[in-house]
Amino acid sequence: MRKLKAILGVLLLWFLCSTILRSCKANNLVCNEKEKQALLSFRHALLDPANQLSSWSIKEGCCGWRGVHCSNVTARVLKLELADMNLGGEISPALLKLEFLDHLDLSRNDFGRSPIPSFLGSMGSLRFLDLSSAYFGGLVPPQLGNISNLRHLNLGDNGLYVENLSWISLLSSLKYLDMDGIDLHRELDWLEKLSLLPSLLELHLPECQLESNMTSSIGYANFTSLTLIDLSFNHINQELPNWLFNLSSLAFLSVLENQFKGQIPESLGQFKYLEYLDLSFNSLSGNIPSSMGNLSSLSVLNLYDNLLINGTVPTSVGRLSNLMALVLGHDSLTGAVSEVHFATLSKLMQLEISETSLFFNVKSNWTPPFQLHYLLISSCKMGPKFPAWLQTQKSLFYLDFSGSGIEDTAPDWFWKFASNIQQIHLSDNQISGDLSQVVLNNTNIDLSSNFFSGRLPRLSPNVVELNIANNSLSGRISPFLCQKMNGTSKLEVLDISINALSGEISDCWMHWPSLTHINIGSNNLSGKIPNSMGSLVGLRALSLHNNSFYGDIPSSLENCKVLGLINLANNNFSGIIPRWMVESTTRIVIHLRSNKFIGNIPPQICQLSSLIVLDLADNSLSGEIPKCLNNFSAMAAGPIPGKYDDGGFVALESEYDYKSYMESLVLDIKGRESEYKEILQYVRAIDLSSNNLSGSIPVEIFSLSGLQFLNLSRNHLTGRIPEKIGVMASLESLDLSRNHLSGEIPQSMSNLTFLDDLDLSFNNFSGRIPSSTQLQSFDPLSFFGNAELCGAPLTKNCTKDEEPQDTNPDEESGEHPEIAWFYIGMGTGFVLGSLWSSLFQKSLEACLFSGS
Incomplete structure (x- = not known):
């Protein structure tokens, strides 16, 4: 037994030593000289205005250069990760000498709308190719179809087009394809060609100018493993195709902003893995199927801006316990949205119900199961009472109740509660209350077109936008303009028009150096424009209309060069x-x-x-x-x-x-x-x-x-x-x-x-x-x-x-x-x-x- 332990000890010591030696060797890899020269030739053809490739020195081994990754065993170059380096110029065919390169990422650079070099199709070892957002232009070279080992291809967000997609079917191992923004309208059988990729997991085709040929002549798309489809921002005008609902593994589906029509089928409820569903900005009609409540994995549901007309929101939505975002509106749905619609939505963080005949109907003592971050219920009846349940929401950073039919006084608790919300939009209601003692701390505030009264509120330096136009505010404007703050004001937009403010506009504009938009029109203001207004060098819009100002326009305003x-x-x-x-x-x-x-x-x-x-x-x-x-x-x-x-x-x-x-x-x-x-x-x-x-x-x-x-x-x-x-x-x-x-x-x-x-x-x-x-x-x-x-x-x-x-x-x-x-x-x-x-x-x- 002691002998066996000794042998095991020796073996363990040998393993540790060899591991350490390999690690040391990996940290001091000596790259292949042929590949080093190829990389230097590649760099020589590039434009590198920010000197991002300064480490590419002939005196240093290429395996230590920025963005270059070598094999720990052979020291041959396997990866080039040069994303987001502001590179330009030309891509040298010297890359062909990197015969073991399997990963090339040139995304988020600027190649000046030059074409993608066709020689990339000869880089047979590539498994990963990302040229997205790199300002390439022209025809996608069909030679890319020769990279038979390719698993990941991202050409999105460039100025590219294709004549046909016959070459794509040669990439039989492809799992990820992103052609975002590539003009595919010349290829009428795009679906048939893409359906020949049996290993495909993700298909990104937004803004590709796709037309109504999703049914094609094949009638059935042979996608067996597809988990993501993004067809957003195209021109597809037809009913949702049947083959779409045969993709049992689907987790992400977006057809945002097309012209899909017809009803949402009940069969949608069979997608037990579906996590993201965006059917917004289409022409889908009928009602929301009750089977929607069977989508147990769903985290995002967006049905905004369709032609939904029958009935109300099914109460089965309340069973979507994993839902994090719910967006409805700009339709003809009717009826109430009540507590039962939110029964198990404890993970809900984003709620939008706007521009619809739906109305929010919950009990005054309702305690929601969720803690929202983003809440938008606008042009959708919520009032007349100010919603008491709002004060239970401790994590809000965005609140929009504009045009929601509130005819009530803002409760005492609201302003303190709201002090930590980043954006507040309460416009176009009949909310009243005296703002004289209110201190506003939000980044963006829109209280316009209400019944607020009293003097102008005080502001913290954090406020960037204040729109309190079309209310019943009164008193002199000077105390507001000349208020002292604990810090420099960040205010960019000031709109206090259509009120009953009076007096002269004091010479205090130097306290508001960030202002870009000023609208104090339609008040009872008088006097001359003070010279300090010329200190607002970033001012872009100045509205003083419908007052009683007089005198010459001061020459100091000439300093406002971008007005x-x-x-x-x-x-x-x-x-x-x-x-x-x-x-x-x-x-x-x-x-x-x-x-x-x-x-x-x-x-x-x-x-x-x-x-x-x-x-x-x-x-x-x-x-x-x-x-x-x-x-x-x-x-x-x-x-x-x-x-x-x-x-x-x-x-x-x-x-x-x-x-x-x-x-x-x-x-x-x-x-x-x-x-x-x-x-x-x-x-x-x-x-x-x-x-x-x-x-x-x-x-x-x-x-x-x-x-x-x-x-x-x-x-x-x-x-x-x-x-x-x-x-x-x-x-x-x-x-x-x-x-x-x-x-x-x-x-x-x-x-x-x-x-x-x-x-x-x-x-x-x-x-x-x-x-x-x-x-x-x-x-x-x-x-x-x-x-x-x-x-x-x-x-x-x-x-x-x-x-x-x-x-x-x-x-x-x-x-x-x-x-x-x-x-x-x-x-x-x-x-x-x-x-x-x-x-x-x-x-x-x-x-x-x-x-x-």
Whole structure:
């Protein structure tokens, strides 16, 4: 026995020594010289501006270089992990000399939209290839299908496309495939090709421009092991396919933002492993199947924004004991959501029920089984009482009860309870309470459109956004502006508009260095703008409208170099329009309506290429309209739905983690005041009415083909309307009334197919009103007060002498007679062709526009 123990001891000592020796060798590996030179060649072709590969020195062994991993036994290079290093340049074919390389990760770099090199298909040892988010572009090389050992392929988030996917079926060992954002629309049989991957576990195909061919000719997808399918953000317009419900191992399913239709099948309840289900933003109809309660593993359920119409939420949802996130809304479901729906949801952390006819109906003494982090019940009836159960939620960081029908006083416990919540949104209710003694500590606070009263609350330095507009707050504004804090204020957005605040705005703006958006309009404020407001160098939007401010605009505001929106309308400001206001290319909105400004419109205004709204109406401006307004390139291009210029429009919106603050603007258009908010970035308007402007209308202004609203009425303008007006294809409202304009109405105006508001009254126009469906549809009052004007819709008939002659256009316009005949010839086709465009624009405005 002692001999056996001795032998075992020797063996153990040998094992320990050999292990130590191997470890020592691993730490001092001498890499293969051929592979070292290959890596140096590879690095030489790269761009490395941050010097991330500084350790790649010829004097050092390559197994110690950053991102290089070698075999502990052979010292051959097995892995290159170079993700997120800001690398660029070219990928050298020297990589082919790394014959044992099985892992290559170049993700999150910048290769300048260069194509993926096809030689990667010759790297037969690769089992892992990640080129995601590396700014590759062009065609995905089909040679990648030659890497027969590949298990993991991620090409997502690049500018890539495929002609076909025949090559993908060669990757029979593939378990993970991510083609996020790759254009696959050319491959009509994408499902059939992908279904030939029997080992596939995860399939990521979001934003691939996939069409409605999920059923394909195969009728059944041969996925035997698939656990994850992500088809979100595509264009699939069909019912959920049957083969989808044969995937018994499925754990993750997202078809977010497609056009799936039909009912959610009861068979969905058979997925006992399903943990994540997102069917949101589709066109699914019917009811929520009661079998949903059988998804015992489910942790995330999102059915938001569908066409669900029948019945209410099944009480079986209350059995989903593993549920952590529940998102419902923007549908036509009805009925109550009660305690039984949450019976076993002890793990619930995120609850969203919004924009629906469902109503929250729980007992006043209800104690929920969960501790929420994120709670959003908006545009969904919860009131009229303030929910008492809320105070049981000790872990909240986001609370949104906006538009939830609460008609109650905020309870005493609420403000102390809420002090640790990061974001609070209680807007559009009828919540009351005195805020005079309240100290707000939240990062984002929206209490707008309620019945709060008293003085402005105090703020801690942590507050970033305060929107308390449209309440009943009163008292002087100075104590709020000049309050002392324990630290530097982080406040970026201050909106206290539409209240009853009074007094002058004190010279305390230096205490708020982070402000980017200020709206104190529609109060009872007075005095001059203090010079300290010029210390707000990051200010992007300033709204002081509808008060009683007076005096000149201080020159200190010139320091606000990124100021994009200026709204000083309806005050008593005087003097000339300062030159600095019209020189910055960051300016997108200038709203100076109804003040006492004098002098000429500064010619420097033509530098404002980003300007989308210019309203100088109802002042005492004189002189001529500058002839260079065609330099307003944003008005020339017009609004482009979906295109958002981050460089300019940041003045209109301040984005945060879950919600954004949006600027609004009230414009006098078509004879009524309308508020523009969500669609303000799409508005293009010029209003110079009710001034003392003279001279002719510059022909250049009619080059602004994207302009929607033009009002030059109530001035002393003379001359003709240039024939070029016909190119203003986006024009919806035109008011030239009460001037001294003369001549004939241009025939090209019949091309203004978007025009639905026209006023040419009280001028000196003559001749026949051009015949077109467009112009004859307006009220006769649109042409009233032009004694020499005739033809429909006026009752005055035209005599032969009054019919238009082939005369040259006015010299001021510089037009040629053949242009008029060009417009006459294209009129009918333009009207019909533009009708659909007109309907689209009206539909967009109807969906987004509020306050009209």
